[in-house]
Amino acid sequence: MNRLNVSLPGLEMKNPIMPASGCFGFGKDYAKWYDLSLLGAVAIKAATVSPRFGNPTPRVAETESGMLNAIGLQNPGVEKIISEELPHLKPYGIPVVANIAGTAEEDYMEAAEILSKHELVSVLELNISCPNVKEGGIQFGTAPEAAARLTKMVKKVSSKPVYVKLSPNVSDIREMAQAVEEAGADGLSMINTLIGMRIDLKSRQPVLANKTGGLSGPAIKPVAVRMIYEASQAVSIPIIGMGGVMTAEDVIEMMLAGASAVAVGTANFANPYACPEIIADLERVLDSMDVSHISEIIGGSWKPCKTPSLSR
Amino acid sequence: MKRLNLNVVSQVMIADNIFELTVEGEGVESMKVPGQFVHVRTGEGFSSLLRRPISICDADTANNRLKMVYRAQGKGTAWLSTRSRGDKIDLLGPLGNGFNQDVVEAGGKALLVGGGIGVPPLYYLGRKLAQKGVAVSFALGFQSSKDAFYIEKFKEIGRVAVATADGTIGKKGFVTDVMDKFTAEQPVVFACGPSPMLRALNHKTEGLNAYYSFEERMGCGVGACFACVCEAATPSGYVKICSDGPVFKKEEVSI
Numbered sequence: 077m078n079r080l081n082v083s084l085p086g087l088e089m090k091n092p093i094m095p096a097s098g099c100f101g102f103g104k105d106y107a108k109w110y111d112l113s114l115l116g117a118v119a120i121k122a123a124t125v126s127p128r129f130g131n132p133t134p135r136v137a138e139t140e141s142g143m144l145n146a147i148g149l150q151n152p153g154v155e156k157i158i159s160e161e162l163p164h165l166k167p168y169g170i171p172v173v174a175n176i177a178g179t180a181e182e183d184y185m186e187a188a189e190i191l192s193k194h195e196l197v198s199v200l201e202l203n204i205s206c207p208n209v210k211e212g213g214i215q216f217g218t219a220p221e222a223a224a225r226l227t228k229m230v231k232k233v234s235s236k237p238v239y240v241k242l243s244p245n246v247s248d249i250r251e252m253a254q255a256v257e258e259a260g261a262d263g264l265s266m267i268n269t270l271i272g273m274r275i276d277l278k279s280r281q282p283v284l285a286n287k288t289g290g291l292s293g294p295a296i297k298p299v300a301v302r303m304i305y306e307a308s309q310a311v312s313i314p315i316i317g318m319g320g321v322m323t324a325e326d327v328i329e330m331m332l333a334g335a336s337a338v339a340v341g342t343a344n345f346a347n348p349y350a351c352p353e354i355i356a357d358l359e360r361v362l363d364s365m366d367v368s369h370i371s372e373i374i375g376g377s378w379k380p381c382k383t384p385s386l387s388r
Numbered sequence: 389m390k391r392l393n394l395n396v397v398s399q400v401m402i403a404d405n406i407f408e409l410t411v412e413g414e415g416v417e418s419m420k421v422p423g424q425f426v427h428v429r430t431g432e433g434f435s436s437l438l439r440r441p442i443s444i445c446d447a448d449t450a451n452n453r454l455k456m457v458y459r460a461q462g463k464g465t466a467w468l469s470t471r472s473r474g475d476k477i478d479l480l481g482p483l484g485n486g487f488n489q490d491v492v493e494a495g496g497k498a499l500l501v502g503g504g505i506g507v508p509p510l511y512y513l514g515r516k517l518a519q520k521g522v523a524v525s526f527a528l529g530f531q532s533s534k535d536a537f538y539i540e541k542f543k544e545i546g547r548v549a550v551a552t553a554d555g556t557i558g559k560k561g562f563v564t565d566v567m568d569k570f571t572a573e574q575p576v577v578f579a580c581g582p583s584p585m586l587r588a589l590n591h592k593t594e595g596l597n598a599y600y601s602f603e604e605r606m607g608c609g610v611g612a613c614f615a616c617v618c619e620a621a622t623p624s625g626y627v628k629i630c631s632d633g634p635v636f637k638k639e640e641v642s643i
């Protein structure tokens with residue numbers, strides 16, 4: 077019996093794990109390391125209508141239990157992604173989450189319309205939370221009205237379910253979650269990176285050429301868990317949880333907080349085998365918790381009556 | 389390329405804060421190409437997540453032994469320098485595309501130019517080229533005598549000219565001040581060092597076939613994250629240092 081399969085709008089996953097957008101390219105680099113068909117799904121790097129070169133380097137910096145990145149949405153553009161990148165994913169037969177970004181509403185709509193038509197794309201993930209590009213979508217990610225408007229417009233043109241990727245750089249995550257749910261979002265994914273900075277003592281300047289960057293990795297996990305916990309109780313659409321997941325225990329924690337599936341980002345850099353190793357370890361953790369199927373634990377930290385009795 | 393778990397054989401400080409780390413184990417047999425690098429995990433647990441790229445300085449593929457020479461400067465390399473015999477090193481490799489030795493034929497001439505911690509990969513390259521019957525010369529640059537390493541070992545392979553910024557050994561100045569006698573022989577040039585050195589070198593290699601190894605901060609090290617991107621004269625307008633490089637023909641990449 078498969079104890080790990082989860083089902084979300086547009087995503088029938090044999091296990092709840094997918095690599096997070098931007099941390100796995102378009103899949104072919106890591107396909108040299110392991111068989112991608114082991115994954116529950118794959119989220120590809122943000123696509124924009126036109127190609128983007130991205131920010132100057134240095135684009136990454138290490139931080140305690142985390143990292144900063146300011147890649148700047150570099151990608152070859154929707155057309156090339158379709159002709160040169162997506163076909164590589166076909167043999168693995170796993171659902172594909174297409175992350176899209178843009179500057180104006182029209183950019184998102186155009187990218188959404190084209191990508192959602194593609195046979196290999198299972199769902200769209202609207203990136204309204206990239207902190208590294210001025211006008212890179214974050215303007216939609218911090219104002220509930222703008223996020224809702226964009227979600228509505230994309231929903232109109234998309235032939236596949238739409239997930240909205242939320243930014244943690246807001247004061248009330250529930251408000252954002254509810255706004256996009258009302259606008260028709262089929263799911264949420266959260267969290268994107270937190271805005272941070274590191275300064276080099278020698279040069280006395282920020283380490284990143286972009287000065288600020290997005291903080292990811294285990295350092296942000298408690299923030300992600302708290303936000304998923306809050307948002308999942310405020311909406312009824314499912315959540316793809318992410319932020320600092322390194323182990324199978326972290327996956328379970330995200331799901332107890334309210335996530336229905338979990339994305340793994342930064343962990344891939346520390347260990348290219350992070351995703352398959354986490355998947356292989358999930359059953360052990362379920363056994364230790366006396367859980368027969370992983371979907372039982374979704375929202376387990378706040379749903380009444382599913383908490384195991386303390387006598388065990 | 390694989391994730392390898394290698395045993396530390398020895399760790400020796402060979403110059404001021406410069407360490408030679410020898411490791412051994414399965415997987416080293418695939419490290420055949422000089423200029424390729426390994427992506428080394430530094431630290432335990434999850435406090436230090438980004439691996440450090442370190443060049444293959446020498447590989448004994450028959451005996452599965454790999455040598456790395458590195459400067460302990462920041463947190464990760466400082467941690468690496470505390471590893472000793474009996475410890476394990478977790479690394480990914482070999483990664484990237486190294487120096488193409490086919491561009492110089494047996495009987496031909498090669499000039500290998502290195503600055504500071506760009507010097508190590510030239511040892512493996514020099515050794516391989518000499519084995520093939522190429523006449524190899526080295527132009528090596530260091531800050532000061534206390535930072536210099538491997539000079540005697542390079543002399544076993546070919547002619548060596550050294551420059552130091554303070555003149556404590558070799559000529560006072562930069563590598564570009566000691567290489568004219570070699571460039572006059574129209575060699576193929578292979579270089580590794582910081583970007584200012586490569587820029588200065590570019591004036592000296594006009595008309596010569598030259599290949600440079602580039603440095604950039606890395607995330608994944610395997611081509612997935614777009615951290616190490618550099619503008620280039622390719623159809624896409626860029627290259628990734630980790631997976632397209634780190635070695636490029638000099639005309640290919642804007643320095």
Ligand SMILES: Cc1cc2nc3c(=O)[nH]c(=O)nc-3n(C[C@H](O)[C@H](O)[C@H](O)COP(=O)(O)OP(=O)(O)OC[C@H]3O[C@@H](n4cnc5c(N)ncnc54)[C@H](O)[C@@H]3O)c2cc1C
Pocket residue numbers: 137138425438439440441442443444457458459460461462463464465466505506508509602603604605606634
């Ligand atoms: C292809 C390649 C081969 C290299 N080979 C060698 C070698 O053989 N010997 C050697 O001593 N050094 C080499 N370097 C440089 C080496 O990677 C850095 O010195 C090292 O990463 C610094 O780490 P740290 O922990 O000392 O510094 P920290 O300041 O703690 O590093 C913080 C972050 O910045 C990155 N970083 C800092 N400086 C550099 C740099 N110059 N290049 C790339 N990333 C950097 C680190 O990898 C880390 O992610 C190489 C670099 C590249 C790209």
Ligand SMILES: Cc1cc2nc3c(=O)[nH]c(=O)nc-3n(C[C@H](O)[C@H](O)[C@H](O)COP(=O)(O)O)c2cc1C
Pocket residue numbers: 096097098099121122145147149175203206241267268269291292293294296318319320321339340341342343607613
């Ligand atoms: C190098 C890098 C690039 C990223 N690129 C994108 C992107 O293109 N689109 C996106 O929605 N999120 C992007 N993210 C955010 C991740 O998908 C994820 O939300 C975040 O890193 C938190 O998860 P983690 O801690 O597991 O990495 C990127 C993160 C990193 C580290």
Ligand code: FES
Pocket residue numbers: 605606607608609610611612613614615616617628629630631
């Ligand atoms: S370091 Fe990730 S693409 Fe080069």
